[in-house]
Amino acid sequence: MHKDGLGEERRARGRPAATGIVALASLALLASACSSSHGSSGSAASAHTSTVTIDLTPQGCAPKPAKIAAGPVQFNVTNTNAGAVSEAELRTSNLAKILGEQENLTPGLSGGFSLDLQPGTYKINCPGASVQHWNFTVTGKASGASWQSNPQLAAAVSSYGSYIDQNAASLVTHTQAFCQAIDAGNMAQAEVLYPKARVYYERIEPVAEIWGSLDTEIDGRWENPVTVASQFIGFHKIEQLIWADNTLAGTPKLCSALVGHEQQLLTLVRRAQYNPLEMASGATDLINEAATSKISGEEERYSNTDLPVFQANVDGAMEVVGLLQPYLQRKDPGLLSQIRQRNAAVATLLAKYKASPGYDDTGYVEYSTVLDPQRRQLSTAVNALAESLSKLSIQVSS
Amino acid sequence: MHDTERPEPAEPAGPSRRRVLAGAGAAGAGVLAGGLAGYFAGQGAEAAGSTSDEVVPFYGAHQAGIATPAQDRLAFGTLNAVSGATAGDVRDLLHAWTRAAAAMTAGRLVGEDTRPYAPPVDTGEAVGSPVSRLTITIGYGPSLFDHRFGLGGRRPSALADLPPLPNENLDPDYTGGDLCIQACSDDPLVAFHAVRNLARIGMGVVEHNWMELGFGRTSTTSSRQRTPRNLLGFKDGTRNIKAEQASLMNEYVWVGRETDQPWLRGGSYLVARKIRIFVENWDRDYLQDQQNTIGRVKVSGAPLSGGTEFTAPDFGATGSDGQPAIPAHAHIRLASFEHNGGTRILRRGYSFTDGIDPQAGTLLGGLFFIAFMKNPAQFVRLQQSLAADALNEYIQHTGSAVFACPPGLRPGQDWGASLFA
Numbered sequence: 001m002h003k004d005g006l007g008e009e010r011r012a013r014g015r016p017a018a019t020g021i022v023a024l025a026s027l028a029l030l031a032s033a034c035s036s037s038h039g040s041s042g043s044a045a046s047a048h049t050s051t052v053t054i055d056l057t058p059q060g061c062a063p064k065p066a067k068i069a070a071g072p073v074q075f076n077v078t079n080t081n082a083g084a085v086s087e088a089e090l091r092t093s094n095l096a097k098i099l100g101e102q103e104n105l106t107p108g109l110s111g112g113f114s115l116d117l118q119p120g121t122y123k124i125n126c127p128g129a130s131v132q133h134w135n136f137t138v139t140g141k142a143s144g145a146s147w148q149s150n151p152q153l154a155a156a157v158s159s160y161g162s163y164i165d166q167n168a169a170s171l172v173t174h175t176q177a178f179c180q181a182i183d184a185g186n187m188a189q190a191e192v193l194y195p196k197a198r199v200y201y202e203r204i205e206p207v208a209e210i211w212g213s214l215d216t217e218i219d220g221r222w223e224n225p226v227t228v229a230s231q232f233i234g235f236h237k238i239e240q241l242i243w244a245d246n247t248l249a250g251t252p253k254l255c256s257a258l259v260g261h262e263q264q265l266l267t268l269v270r271r272a273q274y275n276p277l278e279m280a281s282g283a284t285d286l287i288n289e290a291a292t293s294k295i296s297g298e299e300e301r302y303s304n305t306d307l308p309v310f311q312a313n314v315d316g317a318m319e320v321v322g323l324l325q326p327y328l329q330r331k332d333p334g335l336l337s338q339i340r341q342r343n344a345a346v347a348t349l350l351a352k353y354k355a356s357p358g359y360d361d362t363g364y365v366e367y368s369t370v371l372d373p374q375r376r377q378l379s380t381a382v383n384a385l386a387e388s389l390s391k392l393s394i395q396v397s398s
Numbered sequence: 399m400h401d402t403e404r405p406e407p408a409e410p411a412g413p414s415r416r417r418v419l420a421g422a423g424a425a426g427a428g429v430l431a432g433g434l435a436g437y438f439a440g441q442g443a444e445a446a447g448s449t450s451d452e453v454v455p456f457y458g459a460h461q462a463g464i465a466t467p468a469q470d471r472l473a474f475g476t477l478n479a480v481s482g483a484t485a486g487d488v489r490d491l492l493h494a495w496t497r498a499a500a501a502m503t504a505g506r507l508v509g510e511d512t513r514p515y516a517p518p519v520d521t522g523e524a525v526g527s528p529v530s531r532l533t534i535t536i537g538y539g540p541s542l543f544d545h546r547f548g549l550g551g552r553r554p555s556a557l558a559d560l561p562p563l564p565n566e567n568l569d570p571d572y573t574g575g576d577l578c579i580q581a582c583s584d585d586p587l588v589a590f591h592a593v594r595n596l597a598r599i600g601m602g603v604v605e606h607n608w609m610e611l612g613f614g615r616t617s618t619t620s621s622r623q624r625t626p627r628n629l630l631g632f633k634d635g636t637r638n639i640k641a642e643q644a645s646l647m648n649e650y651v652w653v654g655r656e657t658d659q660p661w662l663r664g665g666s667y668l669v670a671r672k673i674r675i676f677v678e679n680w681d682r683d684y685l686q687d688q689q690n691t692i693g694r695v696k697v698s699g700a701p702l703s704g705g706t707e708f709t710a711p712d713f714g715a716t717g718s719d720g721q722p723a724i725p726a727h728a729h730i731r732l733a734s735f736e737h738n739g740g741t742r743i744l745r746r747g748y749s750f751t752d753g754i755d756p757q758a759g760t761l762l763g764g765l766f767f768i769a770f771m772k773n774p775a776q777f778v779r780l781q782q783s784l785a786a787d788a789l790n791e792y793i794q795h796t797g798s799a800v801f802a803c804p805p806g807l808r809p810g811q812d813w814g815a816s817l818f819a
Contacts, residue, residue: 277515342602345482380480384602394516 049074049114052136054124056082056105061126063136070119070140077102078110084128090136093121098271118146152327153276153396159323160279161272164204167316168266171200175262179255182238187248192361194242195305198235202309203316205289206282207272208265217261221299234258236302243302276396279324283317284393287386290314295379297367307353307364314350314382317389318343324396332395335388342385349378449530449585456503456534458806459664460652463533464744464770465641467620469582472612472748473589474670474766475597476539476575476799477604485547485818487603492814494599495536496807499592505529508595521598523591530585534592536813537668537801542576552817554659556667556773557802563778564785565795572672572797575607580668580768586611608797610672612748612766619746625699625707628765629675629749630792632692633699636707637734639744650742651770653805661816664805666770669743669777672750672797675764680792691788693728701730713737727788738783741776743769764793774800 049072053064056079063075077088087103090113099122102111117138124134147153174197181189201208201219209215216225218234225231235258238251290313293299300306321328321339328336352374359366370378454462479488498508505528509519543553559574581592590611597606616628617635621642628634639646648654653665680688685696693711694701701711703723713731715723724731735742751763769777784790804816 338602377481380605384480387598387601390517394513397515398513 048072051076054078054088055080056085056088056126056129058082058084058129060129060131060134061085061088061124062134063124066135067137067139070117070138072114073117074112074114075100075102076110076112077105079105079107081107082129083107085126087127089125091123091125093123095123095125095133097273099273147276147396150327156323156327157274157276157279160274160320163319164207164269167200167204168262168269171197172259172262172266174200175255175259179252179259182248182251182255185248187242190242190248191303194239194303195308195360195362198305198309199312202312203319205316206285207269211265211268214261214265218258218265234261239300239302276324277393279320280392280396283320284386284389286313286317287382287389291379291382291386295375295382300367303360304367305360305362306367307350307370308362311350314343314346324392328395335391335395339385339388342381342388345381346385349381449528451505451528452531453504453529454531454533456500457809460806461535461665461803462503462806463535463580463582464651464666464746464803465619465647466531466533466582467623467641468615468617468746469531469533470584470615471582471586471589472766473581473593473609474612474768475579475593475609476577476607477579477597477600478576478607479546480603480605483603488547489814489818491600491603492817493812495596496812496814498596498599499534502592502595503529503532503534508599521591521595524588527585527588530583530588532581532583532588532592534596535580535803537578537580537803538817539575539577539799539801541574549817552659552661554657554662554802556657556775557800560669560774560778560798560800563781563795565790565793566798567794567796568798569796572608574799577604578668578670578799578801586613610750610766612750614749616747616749616765617745619744629677629763630680630688630692632694632696633707635745636699639742646742647744650772650776651744653772661819662802662804665803666772667774668801668803669769669771669774670797670799671767671795673765673767674762674794674796676792677761677763690725691729693724693730702728725788727786729787729789732783732787733780738779741779743771743776743780745769770803
């Protein structure tokens with residue numbers, strides 16, 4: 001997701017709805033049989049996105065318009081002068097669930113979020129305003145079958161939320177243990193605990209990336225997203241100090257801030273809602289991560305602990321497949337078996353590098369000992385898996 | 399491979415073997431362009447060196463991209479089956495490739511992309527680009543016929559790795575391959591798009607082995623074409639076999655009844671050689687020595703024995719000094735059929751560059767040599783003759799591969815079913 005323009009856009013707007021599906025331009029690349037230009041006679045159509053403007057004022061957050069047609073909706077939120085109001089949320093009509101929100105808008109800032117809305121009544125909520133709840137209505141027909149009405153998909157999404165929550169919680173506790181070793185000045189112990197904490201992040205990274213600044217703060221690398229020293233503060237900065245600079249100087253403060261960011265992430269994921277499309281594309285994103293930054297060794301370039309986090313990417317993706325299995329068994333058993341087969345091929349290759357206790361107690365050898373021809377094999381297998389996983393999204397969307 | 403990932407382009411509306419609708423998209427009217435009939439009858443248009451809506455028929459007795467007048471651009475990929483791939487996987491892949499190649503060479507996309515939540519079936523970079531005479535030619539390497547896919551009994555006896563040859567220093571990273579894809583077009587993006595999409599379709603069954611892009615043709619394969627120049631600055635392909643020379647094509651290019659594998663009749667062998675030219679050294683050579691090295695006048699292309707470009711070289715002619723007008727070690731002498739017992743091949747190469755040699759700081763580039771022939775032994779004989787080539791001082795063969803290219807298909811046939819029949 002690092003290089004995904006769509007993801008960047010989502011992040012730039014702040015905290016978009018976890019339920020939000022950014023409306024994808026639907027390119028209808030239809031080619032006529034007699035045209036000899038590639039697709040030249042095709043017509044391009046894009047899904048129609050409604051826009052709703054919300055101005056945060058001391059009095060409230062009236063949506064304009066307050067009634068729209070079902071489908072992709074872009075909410076643009078602006079705070080011109082409301083000192084006590086900094087957030088707009090889209091909630092279910094009983095206020096129980098947040099479907100999408102833009103927070104941290106102090107006067108002068110604007111942002112927004114987008115999602116695909118089914119017909120029904122909703123509330124716009126802006127804590128701190130004199131009138132906090134505003135009605136919002138979506139009319140028309142539901143666009144296609146709603147996944148919520150499919151018990152298998154609904155169960156998968158629910159379990160996915162729990163999986164994300166559990167891993168985010170474990171991320172915090174294992175990072176705290178890592179920090180304790182740092183605080184105690186025990187570098188050897190810190191080296192062992194670093195990859196143990198990392199794996200929890202690497203299983204759920206596509207979700208964490210929804211809150212772009214947190215992803216940078218927790219997992220940012222020097223070159224990604226920007227070569228700005230003040231933003232290079234997370235895991236990889238500590239990794240650099242320990243492995244490349246061989247020092248713990250400065251790491252206690254960094255580690256404590258890292259835990260703080262992880263706790264923010266935990267709070268956010270506990271409130272977040274997901275959908276099957278996000279699960280599916282998240283699985284592909286995880287394997288894409290493995291195929292690029294893990295194969296090249298750039299993700300853990302100082303510590304050489306790429307193999308356990310590679311495994312974590314695969315685990316996170318296959319968790320999604322496991323949760324969707326009851327659905328896929330009916331919907332596309334061939335795809336399911338292809339994914340299983342290709343995952344087995346990846347597992348067979350990864351098993352070659354398992355060791356006990358392994359490099360830094362990771363259960364794997366040091367990644368620098370995996371030479372280019374072997375990395376090539378891993379890359380080929382993991383790309384084949386990603387290619388299969390990329391076919392999940394349409395299966396859970398139609 | 400699994401069914402869900404196979405692109406299902408619609409069958410062409412009506413590209414027959416003899417004619418094809420071209421230009422309809424741009425001109426708004428169907429125009430009958432010379433298809434196979436045109437090329438073989440010598441009525442095909444000279445390649446304009448620019449993109450166009452001209453379609454080269456995919457179906458026919460022979461694969462397109464061999465006798466087709468050489469397009470300006472090349473994308474060439476070789477691929478290897480991944481470990482664990484089965485015969486069924488390869489057969490299904492060749493089936494999917496057939497459909498995709500038929501679609502792309504007709505100027506259509508690999509598949510329609512109307513579903514917003516599925517990855518696009520076609521990668522999209524060629525949308526709106528004129529098809530520009532795209533041809534897609536595939537071939538099978540010797541390794542495809544090893545134990546893995548039960549094809550041992552289908553291997554033509556002539557299909558084997560080339561023996562060690564003079565002046566080669568082969569880079570394993572540019573050698574061999576189970577399968578090859580030669581995509582040629584007058585538009586580089588269209589050619590690249592073809593290889594990219596076929597490789598993508600093959601993911602999980604095959605992986606890239608090596609790939610090369612050619613930026614300028616170095617041969618003529620039709621008498622209607624102007625002779626191009628290679629990176630040596632000399633005209634190349636003046637004496638090449640021309641598609642119009644049907645008897646030479648049958649004698650030297652198309653596999654015939656002599657093969658022990660009937661499935662290959664009407665096909666051809668493709669020999670690919672990546673030939674680095676040490677251009678800096680060449681450029682420091684004085685003009686007369688360059689001309690003596692090649693055996694031709696640099697600007698006109700005329701043989702040193704006199705005449706104009708298309709005057710037959712007189713290898714017996716001597717100069718005023720009594721020495722052969724075309725020196726004994728001149729490239730065109732040693733490569734000539736007269737010098738090789740009549741042996742000829744159809745050359746269809748391209749200039750290439752891979753950028754700069756990281757060690758030396760010199761240009762990494764040269765000739766990506768491709769030739770088609772009835773039997774790879776023809777190339778071996780010619781290359782062995784070139785052991786004494788004066789040009790060897792300036793070149794080195796760094797990559798090599800040989801493939802058996804199956805014959806053409808009729809609509810409804812596919813490469814997989816033909817190979818695994």
